[in-house]
Amino acid sequence: xxxxxxxxxxxxxxxxxxxxxxxxxxxxxxxxxxxxxxxxxxxxxxxxxxxxxxxxxxxxxxxxxxxxxxxxxxxxxxxxxxxxxxxxxxxxxxx
Amino acid sequence: xxxxxxxxxxxxxxxxxxxxxxxxxxxxxxxxxxxxxxxxxxxxxxxxxxxxxxxxxxxxxxxxxxxxxxxxxxxxxxxxxxxxxxxxxxxxxxxxxxxxxxxxxxxxxxxxxxxxxxxxxxxxxxxxxxxxxxxxxxxxxxxxxxxxxxxxxxxxxxxxxxxxxxxxxxxxxxxxxxxxxxxxxxxxxxxxxxxxxxxxxxxxxxxxxxxxxxxxxxxxxxxxxxxxxxxxxxxxxxxxxxxxxxxxxxxxxxxxxxxxxxxxxxxxxxxxxxxxxxxxxxxxxxxxxxxxxxxxxxxxxxxxxxxxxxxxxxxxxxxxxxxxxxxxxxxxxxxxxxxxxxxxxxxxxxxxxxxxxxxxxxxxxxxxxxxxxxxxxxxxxxxxxxxxxxxxxxxxxxxxxxxxxxxxx
Numbered sequence: 474x475x476x477x478x479x480x481x482x483x484x485x486x487x488x489x490x491x492x493x494x495x496x497x498x499x500x501x502x503x504x505x506x507x508x509x510x511x512x513x514x515x516x517x518x519x520x521x522x523x524x525x526x527x528x529x530x531x532x533x534x535x536x537x538x539x540x541x542x543x544x545x546x547x548x549x550x551x552x553x554x555x556x557x558x559x560x561x562x563x564x565x566x567x568x
Numbered sequence: 569x570x571x572x573x574x575x576x577x578x579x580x581x582x583x584x585x586x587x588x589x590x591x592x593x594x595x596x597x598x599x600x601x602x603x604x605x606x607x608x609x610x611x612x613x614x615x616x617x618x619x620x621x622x623x624x625x626x627x628x629x630x631x632x633x634x635x636x637x638x639x640x641x642x643x644x645x646x647x648x649x650x651x652x653x654x655x656x657x658x659x660x661x662x663x664x665x666x667x668x669x670x671x672x673x674x675x676x677x678x679x680x681x682x683x684x685x686x687x688x689x690x691x692x693x694x695x696x697x698x699x700x701x702x703x704x705x706x707x708x709x710x711x712x713x714x715x716x717x718x719x720x721x722x723x724x725x726x727x728x729x730x731x732x733x734x735x736x737x738x739x740x741x742x743x744x745x746x747x748x749x750x751x752x753x754x755x756x757x758x759x760x761x762x763x764x765x766x767x768x769x770x771x772x773x774x775x776x777x778x779x780x781x782x783x784x785x786x787x788x789x790x791x792x793x794x795x796x797x798x799x800x801x802x803x804x805x806x807x808x809x810x811x812x813x814x815x816x817x818x819x820x821x822x823x824x825x826x827x828x829x830x831x832x833x834x835x836x837x838x839x840x841x842x843x844x845x846x847x848x849x850x851x852x853x854x855x856x857x858x859x860x861x862x863x864x865x866x867x868x869x870x871x872x873x874x875x876x877x878x879x880x881x882x883x884x885x886x887x888x889x890x891x892x893x894x895x896x897x898x899x900x901x902x903x904x905x906x907x908x909x910x911x912x913x914x915x916x917x918x919x920x921x922x923x924x925x926x927x928x929x930x931x932x933x934x935x936x937x938x939x940x941x942x943x944x945x946x947x948x949x950x951x952x953x954x955x956x957x958x959x960x961x962x963x964x965x966x967x968x969x970x971x972x973x974x975x976x977x
Contacts, residue, residue, distance in 0.1 A: 475511040476518065484518045492525050498532050530558055817861060825854045856917060
């Protein structure tokens, strides 16, 4: 079952509120998700709505990706952060 | 009723027991339906380090020295976690299974194409869309199974893939015509409602199979041509969506044509001349319709680099384009042979209908036929001949028809 646009917008706003996301980051997500389609919308809500930390991490991650563009050095820095976050996440889960 | 690629849950890839999608699956054989599968670089998949994220034959870790490590953090992290967190035997099975899922998704998403032993790309066959659907279905089932077993591994993995697929820096390169997953989704959302459920499943495969390519594209300097890419993708998107619709329209047209033809064949007429006249009328009418349809498709294709470039969108779309070409040839041949028109008369009829006259459409498209459709020509010509034979038996067409046609062109 996919998600209607109305339902998606409601849930997205609720996520933004819960995460206390700044306006510029909300706009960033709105822009990126505008044409993504119902399937991606549903996946987005499923993945992030229950995990505020993950959402905040990837909000920052997305912003950095946009700034990095095709800069390989910056992208590698982003990837390094991803690995570190992932390791921490797994460590937390296994504790 | 639209006739798309069948999606038969009974059909499964040759490897693996469909009822056993767990950790007991054998490693990917590198063969698909008995044929060896090659990577886009022409390397046999079976010869590829399989799984390339596992240890090398000498027991050393294959990943640390891999130059792609820094940009493959998603899968790399997942693989590393599995490797480090489970007993060796279990980890190996999990890695093999995950590797096979990714390979399967690569194939389903068109990343891997079939090539013969000489390295020449094979014609994939009109039935490939069905096979691709099988792949997608199988990979979905196995992916679901895998994720259910290891839910804590998937949260980060999914989130990363989502962000990567949404990031603006993953623009498609015009040369490779590889649309981002976001755009693939839009293609489907806009134009493929009738394939809804399968579409959603295909989307997941695209995300999985395409992740490495997303990263590669991030690092590609031509990614900077964002506007150009966007325009190119828009044109390709239009073309693909319409190509799918055109095939459906052509299918509907063919069914309609056959119904009308059968009706004329079975309806009583005052004499055979009247029946023949009615049949000719039908043939002429449908000939014009087919040409009109082809013109619409060509008009759209002129906005993209070439029809052949569309094959990179994957076998599903490539198959549709080929299906259109084969159907069109069959329809045109049937209708033309039975229309009793000279070329001049046909051109006149097209003009009167306001339809542009395709330069080569009436002489088998030798020059204008896309390269990728040529492998189907023999088949479609055979189809045409078979249909002609059937038609001849059924219709008892005047003997002069064939001579007349030959004399035209």
